[in-house]
Amino acid sequence: DGGITQSPKYLFRKEGQNVTLSCEQNLNHDAMYWYRQDPGQGLRLIYYSQIVNDFQKGDIAEGYSVSREKKESFPLTVTSAQKNPTAFYLCASRKGGQGANEQFFGPGTRLTVL
């Protein structure tokens, strides 16, 4: 079945450590996205990539980094520079192009920094 996978579902890290969240899709989608969600809030865009080897900052990119070396993969690294990293992180993908086509979301990774 085609879809987006994120691993792990729950992640615990000590303060000051970098951590990388995985996002893989087998939908052959060109565009991929990372969002952050805090309790009771909507999603906020961290980074997005519309094509391999290219990505752009979203609204809250500070303290995060990404790479897009393969079409299927868009890992997100939460660095120690991120002041409040505890949140629910969601990855999404979209077919791409100018159309208004939908984004498909993964199940999310809940990161807790102790």
Added chain:
Amino acid sequence: DAKTTQPNSMESNEEEPVHLPCNHSTISGTDYIHWYRQLPSQGPEYVIHGLTSNVNNRMASLAIAEDRKSSTLILHRATLRDAAVYYCILRGLSGSARQLTFGSGTQLTVLP
């Protein structure tokens, strides 16, 4: 950026229709109206989208006002599985406007 306004919460009885409103008075001519919903501890799920005409799919209907300054998502018969946060989002076709900007959405509670 064009923004949307939705009620924080709504309630509905099971098996009854639900009308979820969204105001977007600053919408531009090329903005599409998208609706997503999010169940607890899950990623959002696409529901429907439209530009000018009303739209129907297997999940819901989207009614768009003639001036496009508001829209309504219609669930024809609410079930307990429809309890979720519903997001109304405007999406443009170029530059940063192509990205989805999520507000706080409407928390729909379905009563048995």
